[in-house]
Amino acid sequence: MSPQEPSGRGGLSGQRALSEWLPRRLAAESPAITVIGDVMLDGWWNGNIERLCREAPAPVVDVTTREFAPGGAANTAMNLAALGARVSVAGIIGTDDAGVTLRKKLMEAGIDVRNLYDHPSMVTTTKIRISSGGQVMLRIDDSASAVPEEALAALAASVRAAVELQEAVLVCDYGTGVLVDPVRSSLIAALAVRGADGAEGATARPLTVIDAHDPRPWAGLQPDLVTPNAQEAARMLDLRLPDGAGRVDAVARHREALLAATGARAVVVTLDRDGTVLFSADGGSHRTWARPAAEKQASGAGDTFVAALTLAHSAGLPLTASLDLAQAAADVVVHQPGTSVCSTAQLSRHLASFADTALSAEELIRQLEVHRSQGQRIVLTNGCFDVLHSGHTRYLNQAKQLGDVLVVALNSDESVRRLKGPGRPINAVADRAAVIAALSCVDYVTVFDTPTAIPLIEQLRPEVYAKGGDYTPEMLEETKSVEDYGGRVAILDYVAERSTTAVVKRIRDGKEASPAN
Structure with missing residues (x-):
């Protein structure tokens, strides 16, 4: 098992x-x-x-x-x-x-x-x-x-x-x-x-x-x-x-x-x-x-x-x-x-087949050029996505509907440890990439190791940068980089940390989740 x-x-x-x-x-x-x-x-x-x-x-x-x-x-x-x-x-x-x-x-x-x-x-x-x-x-x-x-x-x-x-x-x-x-x-x-x-x-x-x-x-x-x-x-x-x-x-x-x-x-x-x-x-x-x-x-x-x-x-x-x-x-x-x-x-x-499908930024840029030549809009979002739950899937489905192609940038394992502490991630980046890529709403997955997604945003220049949580665009460090090239920041209705922490706690406590539809 x-x-x-x-x-x-x-x-x-x-x-x-x-x-x-x-x-x-x-x-x-x-x-x-x-x-x-x-x-x-x-x-x-x-x-x-x-x-x-x-x-x-x-x-x-x-x-x-x-x-x-x-x-x-x-x-x-x-x-x-x-x-x-x-x-x-x-x-x-x-x-x-x-x-x-x-x-x-x-x-x-x-x-x-x-x-x-x-x-x-x-x-x-x-x-x-x-x-x-x-x-x-x-x-x-x-x-x-x-x-x-x-x-x-x-x-x-x-x-x-x-x-x-x-x-x-x-x-x-x-x-x-x-x-x-x-x-x-x-x-x-x-x-x-x-x-x-x-x-x-x-x-x-x-x-x-x-x-x-x-x-x-x-x-x-x-x-x-x-x-x-x-x-x-x-x-x-x-x-x-x-x-x-x-x-x-x-x-x-x-x-x-x-x-x-x-x-x-x-x-x-x-x-x-x-x-x-x-x-x-x-x-x-x-x-x-x-x-x-x-x-x-x-x-x-x-x-x-x-x-x-x-x-x-x-x-x-x-x-x-x-x-x-x-x-x-x-x-x-x-x-x-x-x-x-x-x-x-x-x-x-x-x-x-979705394992090991995370693309380098260089390869991703080449793929996105093809989509843009067909008039398609690129949406980028990023996060740890450590233990996938309903909040994640709802959020990613919302992000997909903001454009034509959804790119998910995952924090590297070392980046997650810096953000969440030595006990995280629960799942290594290869596993996280595989389950995210398997979702039908996700078109591409990549991995980044920088403190913010700004360097990746400046490389990919997505038409929409989506983020979930208790934010406003003004609170995000990435907003200026997105707006500088004419992109748009979209805030979606999902609070990641609270939901993921609850799931991780249940796993560590050995408790079953309540029934869900």
Whole structure:
């Protein structure tokens, strides 16, 4: 066990850093999770194009490879299994070749399929992408025009048993007709019984997550989380969202309407290249930023995201840290072709890759020149960031929103000792750099050893210098240097020393943190 790794599931409630050991620890918790919804089979057919067909001006693809993978709710289940959850899946498929293939692949992944019903009149939803040279040319969708009533009745009858003793229930509703009544009403009733105080036979309600094209029909379930994408959120709000980063502000202005429409305790809106934004009923919010790839054949990153989010939060990780972890898992998948999953080992390697990523000032200057040539604004902040906690992550998310590129300058170990005393830092600078760099809001990390950040500021000349704490710009030694070249000083609402000292004291006293969302 790493010195930074807390013991016991309760120890995860105060975990904020995305460390290399965290995916393995979550896998060891192995929460029981049921995925219910629209299971599909994805096909990826690749070939060569050397001519057009005679009948029409359309390219002829000579298929060379055919690959199939579970898609939709089945892909979400595969991701959960790859991350260490004990997974069961509930849904409806046909007895056709696609259904046989899908069931086999789920079973090979160790997924419980006893509540996956097949029916001879059902067509297993199949989506085949035909590509050449890395470019998808065509997608062929095959699905049932209607779901047989007998299959719906069988699934509805099994719902209560399917959610029994589960730590999370993840509903994947893509509107194919599987999650209509009586299935929906049976699921709402089953989870109401589990959550009812004083109800005979009632047990604690599992974490309930809705991943649906339209979450509104599930509002009666009062889910813990819903995860619409930007287009789905726009449809719920009956508005057109602007392009680019302006989508975040537009969605934020309607947070109360989103929460009301979905009946959820928290809404996570996924924004593709712009990451995600979280709004919770208690007024909290959180952003993540994607590290996008140019992969043209990537698919299913949203399934990976919701799977990792559900696994992490059901295992006891705070919601904001779970969101950061889910973003990291999605970043892994978008660099893989086809319908892919993110495994525990892949996620650990991804987080480990942030070790030793602190750049020298000279290399950082070269990188920032590229960003400035693209018209991007640089934000710089600095600090010890010794033991990462919610104050740090909230502060860094605020700093990121002041510009386009966030640079975090860490005090060297010797500098921390001069500031905090001989017992600090708790974590060496390499470890501090790794966990800070793993946060999606952070673009670059560097280290400085001077008494103030002034020499670094004069080298980097950031458009915005952000600082948290009980300061005014006039109190900071760095203000004059920033203003001399036309930069701006921004004071954010975070008091570092008080929060970090409390965390360090808890560590040294051996006390557990109080539960956090």
